[in-house]
Amino acid sequence: MNDFEALSAAMGGLDEDTVLDFLNQVMSEGGADAEKAMEACQKGMDIVGSQFESGEFFVSDLIYAGDLMTQAVNILKDALIKGGESGTKTKMILCTVKGDFHDIGKNIVKSMLEAEGFEVVDLGIDVAPETIVKEAKGNDITIIGLSGVLTLAIDSMKETVDAFVTAGIRESVKIIIGGAPVNENVCEIVGADHWAKSPQVTVSTCRSWASLT
Amino acid sequence: MHEIYKEKRDLFRDTTALKKTKRTPNLSNFYTWKILDSEFSLKEAMYDYDKMETLTREFHNRYQFDAYIDLGVRNPIRITDLLGSGYHEIDEKNETINYVDHVVMEPEEYPEMLKNMKKFYWTKIFPRKYPNVTAEMLKNSAMEFAQFGQFTQRMTEIFVQEYHCPAVFNVNSVALIPFETFHNSFRGIKGISMDLRRHGDELLDVSDMMFETITYPKIVTAFDSDTSSYVCDTYTALLGYAILSPKQFEKYYWTYLKKIIDLAVEKNKTFFIFCENTMMRFADFFQDIPAGHVVLHLEDDDIFEVRKRLPNVCVAGGMTTELLGRGTPKECVDYAKHLIDELGDGYIFTQNKMMSFRNDCKRGNLIAVNDFVREYTR
Amino acid sequence: MQDNPITINTWPEGWEEACKSLDFLPEEMREGFMMAFLEFVLTM
Numbered sequence: 238m239n240d241f242e243a244l245s246a247a248m249g250g251l252d253e254d255t256v257l258d259f260l261n262q263v264m265s266e267g268g269a270d271a272e273k274a275m276e277a278c279q280k281g282m283d284i285v286g287s288q289f290e291s292g293e294f295f296v297s298d299l300i301y302a303g304d305l306m307t308q309a310v311n312i313l314k315d316a317l318i319k320g321g322e323s324g325t326k327t328k329m330i331l332c333t334v335k336g337d338f339h340d341i342g343k344n345i346v347k348s349m350l351e352a353e354g355f356e357v358v359d360l361g362i363d364v365a366p367e368t369i370v371k372e373a374k375g376n377d378i379t380i381i382g383l384s385g386v387l388t389l390a391i392d393s394m395k396e397t398v399d400a401f402v403t404a405g406i407r408e409s410v411k412i413i414i415g416g417a418p419v420n421e422n423v424c425e426i427v428g429a430d431h432w433a434k435s436p437q438v439t440v441s442t443c444r445s446w447a448s449l450t
Numbered sequence: 451m452h453e454i455y456k457e458k459r460d461l462f463r464d465t466t467a468l469k470k471t472k473r474t475p476n477l478s479n480f481y482t483w484k485i486l487d488s489e490f491s492l493k494e495a496m497y498d499y500d501k502m503e504t505l506t507r508e509f510h511n512r513y514q515f516d517a518y519i520d521l522g523v524r525n526p527i528r529i530t531d532l533l534g535s536g537y538h539e540i541d542e543k544n545e546t547i548n549y550v551d552h553v554v555m556e557p558e559e560y561p562e563m564l565k566n567m568k569k570f571y572w573t574k575i576f577p578r579k580y581p582n583v584t585a586e587m588l589k590n591s592a593m594e595f596a597q598f599g600q601f602t603q604r605m606t607e608i609f610v611q612e613y614h615c616p617a618v619f620n621v622n623s624v625a626l627i628p629f630e631t632f633h634n635s636f637r638g639i640k641g642i643s644m645d646l647r648r649h650g651d652e653l654l655d656v657s658d659m660m661f662e663t664i665t666y667p668k669i670v671t672a673f674d675s676d677t678s679s680y681v682c683d684t685y686t687a688l689l690g691y692a693i694l695s696p697k698q699f700e701k702y703y704w705t706y707l708k709k710i711i712d713l714a715v716e717k718n719k720t721f722f723i724f725c726e727n728t729m730m731r732f733a734d735f736f737q738d739i740p741a742g743h744v745v746l747h748l749e750d751d752d753i754f755e756v757r758k759r760l761p762n763v764c765v766a767g768g769m770t771t772e773l774l775g776r777g778t779p780k781e782c783v784d785y786a787k788h789l790i791d792e793l794g795d796g797y798i799f800t801q802n803k804m805m806s807f808r809n810d811c812k813r814g815n816l817i818a819v820n821d822f823v824r825e826y827t828r
Numbered sequence: 829m830q831d832n833p834i835t836i837n838t839w840p841e842g843w844e845e846a847c848k849s850l851d852f853l854p855e856e857m858r859e860g861f862m863m864a865f866l867e868f869v870l871t872m
Binding site (some may be wrong): 251253292293294295296297300301304308328336338341351387388389392418422424426 | 544546547550578639640642644645646647648692693694696697698727731750772773776777803806807808809810
Binding site (some may be wrong): 559569575579617 | 836839853863866867870
């Protein structure tokens with residue numbers, strides 16, 4: 238019998254060998270426990286998040302966790318039930334804004350949002366405001382995450398929010414900004430709905446927004 | 451030594467030693483912004499040392515800092531262009547110089563690097579980073595490197611002789627902590643994050659070797675020479691440390707930093723440390739350093755909190771791009787006064803960020819702030 | 829001196845040839861200069 242608590246603990250402790258052995262075992266047994274294994278991995282990512290909040294883990298650990306989660310999904314994916322049957326996933330947009338090429342923070346947040354059950358439309362880096370608006374409008378996406386590390390990202394984030402205003406859909410979306418230059422002041426300048434320096438805050442904010450839709 | 455030069459040098463040195471001074475020293479942390487503030491385009495300045503000299507002189511004439519961390523010598527892309535493949539992209543439209551991150555070392559190669567670093571660099575790293583190099587290109591690039599050295603020397607001499615501004619550090623006394631090489635240049639941020647867990651022991655072995663054979667001897671030599679004319683005796687920038695937890699920092703970083711700090715204390719020298727991102731989670735490591743030897747130049751940390759937590763170190767930074775770029779002259783001056791009044795002795799006034807983008811600063815704000823800091827006595 | 833980009837990176841022949849090519853420097857300075865140059869361009 239598979240011990241899913243142990244899997245969560247291994248994922249939470251970033252014990253790569255134990256996690257991968259466990260998941261490969263699940264698949265070698267036919268994959269019937271794939272959904273349970275995935276949930277256990279997601280619980281493990283919650284542990285990682287808590288370790289980050291407590292200061293035990295930091296950015297390199299989150300990057301490692303993201304990679305481990307991606308490996309987990311790749312092992313289990315053929316046996317996982319696709320969308321629909323276990324509930325429709327909330328779609329959201331995530332990107333690094335125009336002029337900024339950093340993506341590590343964005344990718345960490347993406348892993349954690351996906352582990353949380355979001356379907357993340359990752360538009361990549363250096364993304365123009367019009368592109369984000371078009372994607373949101375065209376696919377009825379109402380949660381937008383904007384990432385940036387450079388100080389010029391503040392201007393790009395503001396331009397993006399302004400683009401939603403111009404498009405007439407600002408009131409129907411929720412925008413969260415994250416990254417090194419971001420704070421309450423910047424959030425006000427940009428006109429975003431929320432700001433976050435930690436991935437956990439981004440995830441919990443998006444989770445609360447998703448529950449309203 | 452010119453009187454004005456000595457006055458400025460002593461101002462920085464006394465501030466580092468946490469002594470009471472007549473005024474607060476003003477240090478420039480301006481980089482690419484200097485070019486955007488000038489008549490030249492990014493490409494013009496980056497490819498023409500005469501133009502870079504002109505704009506750096508004008509920058510001083512306009513703003514009159516006491517010393518400059520950068521004198522137009524960052525990102526010398528003429529050198530790497532001659533190797534056939536640079537990794538810096540100049541975007542004139544967006545006014546940015548972007549560095550393209552890349553991985554040139556495999557995680558399994560730590561033992562090979564440990565065995566013979568020079569051979570490893572020459573046969574593996576160099577051809578991966580610059581795959582199209584011929585012998586002629588190599589020689590031309592090496593000559594350009596020599597010319598760049600002369601340009602650096604010339605700029606230092608101009609600022610010392612003509613403007614009486616002490617150089618911040620001697621280029622031969624810059625300490626590079628081994629972790630930075632892997633994070634910034636060889637493995638990339640994702641690669642090194644994996645290596646910390648998968649190849650930790652090997653990373654440590656190579657780091658030890660690099661520190662013992664290159665970094666530490668360089669600092670020993672620097673400390674045995676006369677660096678008293680500089681703002682500080684040795685300098686380092688903590689960049690890659692930003693991804694480390696305290697446990698990882700202790701294992702892969704602090705050992706080396708501490709050894710340099712200990713030597714600085716032993717030899718009565720000073721160590722200027724730029725801390726990109728935040729360093730507060732590592733405050734415990736710095737708390738027992740004897741007062742007067744270390745400057746922490748802070749970027750995203752709350753400088754007031756660091757001052758409270760670490761009264762034994764000189765702090766630098768504080769002036770934000772938010773105010774310089776988006777505030778009014780009065781708001782900037784008021785905040786500069788607040789910084790100087792609150793932080794007191796042992797504070798070097800400078801910008802928190804490496805000033806690189808147009809909106810990081812407005813000319814009028816910088817003039818107002820610098821005029822104030824130059825004249826203000828506590 | 830080799831112009832073939834493949835053979836330039838051989839060891840020790842390619843390295844020695846590269847150091848020798850720095851004829852704008854005194855001979856005793858060439859290897860140290862080449863190492864400093866290498867470290868510089870590899871970390872730029």
